[in-house]
Amino acid sequence: MGRRTVTASIAIAGVTALVLTGCSVFGGDDPLPKPTVHAAPSASAHPDSGTDGSGTGTDGTAQQVVTKQAVPAGTVVAETDLVSKSGDTAVHVRVVADDAGTFDAQLSGYRTTNPQPMTVEFRRSVASPGDGFDWESVASTTWQADAPAPTSISLSDAGSFPDWLHSVVLVPAATTQVADTDDSDTPIDADRPWVGSVLAAATLQWHIPSPYPDLHVQVGAARAGAYGWVFDAAGDKLTAPGSGVPTSYRVSHGDDQTTVAKRFGLTLAQLRWLNPTMRVHGNGWLYEDTDLNLDPAGR
Template sequence: MRGPRTATTAVIGTVLTGLLLTGCTAFGGDDSVPKPTRAAEDATGQTPKPDSTPGTEHVASKQIVPAGTVVAETDAVSKSGDTSIHVRVVADDHGRFEAQFSDYRTTEPQPMTVEFRRTAKYGDYWDNAAVAATTWEPNADAPATVSLAAAGAYPDWLHDVVLVPAPKEGGDSDTRPWVGSVLAVGALPWKLPAPFPDLHVTVGKDRPGAYGYVFGKDGKVFSDGGTPSTYQVAHGDEQTTVAERFGITMAELRWLNPTMKVRDNGWIYEDTILNLDPATR
């Protein structure tokens, strides 16, 4: 099924290369290849600034709730109940959030890491996409706070907070084989206003700069009717044009996909699976 699309893309790429060398363009109007860009105004009219993770786009925002507002609170607890920590997420003074920790207890002191994940369950292993990870030693107190700034202005895409036993200096995998596996999990019940409450995704015709496949909730290639669920990024897909194809703004696309990686030329990484459903953000 991918073959015809790949061949078509190769032909388009060959034509474009030849025309660009002569200073011409193969497309006009809405189907023209977009000029790569990283900047776009968000819902507040401000231009978002990239965070410390290269290529990760977040929705920039003014203060969405008053500083000090508790927007999520939970307990991450092990299956046995022997290890737990209380977590509160609170708005700071800069339009971002911090996690506050209290009541850490365990019957088996060991190096421990707390981190926030998009999804998690007991026994899950390392997650390189985890946010705000911080580790402490057995003879030290758990941290009082950690910043969630890396999660952007709407961190409610982080659905779980976890405790993960950390390795000891010098290694100890033979005596602690559970190191790196999720020991305790707490679901985060967020209370944040949606920035785009009336967001509606439509499926437009594929085009240069937005030439990937759309899938429905059943995992099959989307056809007329039904609700689009995900989009597989094709080579050369550019974030502005992808947003235009689905009738949304780039800020809305970033909100739907808070971990979306974008190259310096504005292209989204090929084969990335983008979310198109606000309910599964």
């Protein structure tokens, strides 16, 4: 009787050990990859866009990692004028370092001959007048037709190195109040079909030193947690370790951010810097079939 009890205890312990080690009982000999959990950024970061220890929110949105101060507080790192094609609407924008390791956008001289609800926002793309909605826009701020434009907007959501934002835009916003009309079927903004389209756009020229001026990405061998394809600037696959100059990576099923970074000889901070809007699950796994940037010039 005692021998049966000992045997049963050993069997239960064996099953428990399999569960605790994270090994796949049905999926071969390799253990599942274990993403590293890192300290969460400040509460002002994107929610990639909630905040958890993986460097992204639990909803799979991106976050910026706050690092050391890039430039002294008060330093102007970008400055431009936003002017509509007709010239009837304009505002001066400059980006200044704050004392918290991030940046503020200062607006001045806003003028318009066509008062209307307006939004200012920063975009990763090089925007042009007429462009539509951009879900990756940062620091989107709206004011009403009878209100002054804001004088300062926080860019903390863009992190300590916001130079991945390539343009700033003015976008006419929807009217928020109820329309004063006897015809309930008339849309509030029926006479403003341009609402939501870019009215004015300007490219941003940044003056922020790179935190990794000597960064060189090397192609390592595919491995569990980093099985995806690597591509060069021409879009050709790089199949051999050390071959060609990698510029992008296609995330494969089961890839995690820590292992992908190691495959290319990068730290996790460097991978995030290269991919400021990288979307990560709460457990550190990357979103399958998304493309990661491996070129510092491609941020």
